[in-house]
Amino acid sequence: MKKEEKAINALKALLLFSETLNSLDMPFSISAFNDQVISLKSFEEDYKGARSKILSILNLLGGGTNMEKALVQGMDELEVFCKKQGLKGVLIVFSDGEPTRGLKGDALRTLIRELRLSFP
Secondary structure, three states, X not given: OXXXXXXXXXHHHHHHXXXXXXXXXXXXXXXXXXXXXXXXXXXXXXXHHHHHHHHOHHHHOXXXXXXHHHHHHHHHHHHHHHHHHOOOOOOOOOOOOOOOOOOOHHHHHHHHHHHHHHOX
């Protein structure tokens, strides 16, 4: 699959997933990541208001893929929200490629295991 098609398909999946969560009145946040993490929608923000930022994701991304940073920042945000609201949560990561920055391979898998232990 061409790189452009991967990104467009990932965006379509993200929009479908977001529409579903929104219609179920489930709180969620969305962050995009490359070598940085970019907040597109906070837990408190209305989805319809954030949709235009989500649609602009293809213009924001490029460069490296830092899964480590995305996972750590995503888990931090999720943990704070869930503790504050007394809820359980799930972190889902969409990516169009292999990590090129930060932890990779076994080191990244170890981080994921540690995050899962601290926040099942």
